[in-house]
Amino acid sequence: MHEQQTVRLQTEVDTHASRTHTCGELSEGHVEHHVILKGWVDTRRDLGGVIFIDLRDRFGLTQIVFSPQDNQAAYNKAENLRSEDVISVKGTVRLRSNDTINPKLPTGKVEVRIEDVLVLNTANALPFSVSSHEEKRNLANEELRLTYRYLDLRRPELLEKLVLRHKVYQATRNVFVKHGFMEVETPVLMKSTPEGARDFLVPSRVHAGQFYALPQSPQTYKQILMIAGFDRYFQIVKCFRDEDLRADRQPEFTQVDVEISFANEETVYNITEDLLATLWKEILDIELPLPFPRMTYQEAITKYGSDKPDLRFGLEIHDLSHAFEGSGFRVFDNVLASGGKIVGINVPGQGDRGRGAMDRLDKDVVRKRIGAGGLVYFKLPSDGSETYSSVKAEVLPASAVEKAVEAIGAKQGDLVLVLAGKDHQVHEQMGALRLHMAKDLNLIPQGNQGPWSFLWVTDFPLLEWDEDSQRYYAMHHPFTSPHPDDMESMFDNPGATRARGYDIVLNGHEIGGGSIRIHNRDIQSQMFKLLDIDEEEAERRFGFLLKAFDYGAPPHGGIAMGLDRIVMLMGGTENIRDVIAFPKTQSAQELMVQSPDIVDDHQLNDLHIRVEMPPEE
């Protein structure tokens, strides 16, 4: 092995006074001031007789200059300084000559000539580069960056996101305090609620065989607080769901949790809109037009095939069933006969796509990824030649194709994509295809320069039918109030009952959701009945809440917002890990501390737990 010859500097005790300035604040006004700066060596430029170092802390960069004329000892030390060494320097602020001003740095009009330097700590050669100057260089892969998260967090780009997050906490608290809300902490060790996501469980030492659960949300506690008369509650709170991860989903995440007494939907919408408008105004200096637009769940599914539609681009879904009635095309006829729908989107400017591209779209996207039966498409070539149908005219008459093309409003040069299937399902599939096409054609703006497409999605269904278990599940949760106009349908047509539930959507991401709750014992009983929860089970699982309802529960409702997602979108990233200091990988591991991990047997014994490993295949 070749030994590295570097002479590492001896580290020194910091005998300097506290820093007088950060590395981001010196300017012309400080010229001739004696200053003390402390920070990390970002880049070092050794010109032989003079050494420049960009000193970095979280506030910025300042160029410091070592020259034998200023101080020989300091210059000698500077010769051996390396990236990320931590130093304290004493020196004098000097104006840079006109030709040496660095317009890229806020501190670029000045520099500090160093009279004394202390090496507070040295740094090994880094596994990847973290310099403030590295923005244009290729980023190390995320696995490595997560393993050395403390280095990754030194990068201004990531630091910026966490500063943004900090500002969101502060502004959020201010908004709620302004509106008379009270911040209350609820337990992190609570009770498992089998419905919904999988719980993270915490074994009890004192109660053998029993478990706490980490909250999926403080739902029941916040309702109890309303019954306690707290009137308006909020909390910035960690929540936990043991489900598989996504780009915008972590197993532990932060909610802005809100509950309001004597509230209706408008109360919740107003507060939420004020919060979001304030965040955007104070932090991004962007004025959001209020109120946010609203759309019913039904419309969102019908027009966009999603309960969180991204309205920043068109490609709306059209129902083409009528155009294909009696077309004689067996596939379509069968779908229509069984009550299904034929839906399409018009993709402008794509009418000249090649056969190969369309085949791949059908095979790889429509069938494989989206899981639809197959794609039918019509191309309207840009040269004005005859419409091309993917289904031969002998099978699907040209007249039907013309009707559909007209119904959807396709013009020369456009491409019409058509799917057929079960009503709700085919809309969702087309929604997925719509998103795919938008991404493929770069119709979705990136970054945080807007547009900001906020949307309330309202009138969610109360219940969701599960084919596997042949029963209803609560779409939101079992305490969501049915829509006042749908009280009867709760008894005669449960599946069609709308709820007083709503989501707030931003640019196609669900950033919050909530409901007006049930505070009437009879309606709650009927809800449990629909959910196939008998009295005994209701008592066991929610007895405390039902009992509380009997002691004077005010009407109430609320919302919970996903703080991580809000910060993510404000920060212009699509990666939730970028706004969490210590996030987990897709397989739910934290690579720096290497969690989860095995524990000692005595710990397991204390908890009355025996581990049985899954059989190895």
Next chain:
RNA sequence: GGUCCGGUAGUUAAGUUGGUUAUAACGCCGGCCUGUCACGCCGGAGGCCGCGGGUUCGAGUCCCGUCCGGACCGCCA
């Protein structure tokens, strides 16, 4: 549980139809350089091509398995 993409010096990438000594840039080490600012110039070191197996005279390259990372589906009241 499934589909897809990726894994090659410290880092980011290239690597042809399977063929001699696996390239480049940055970083690192040594030297030179008194106004740089992603300083520059000269030189050098640095590789279990993720791991295991197979095919082949020969594998970074082809096949199978596996691990890790990522995107997505399922899942996420």
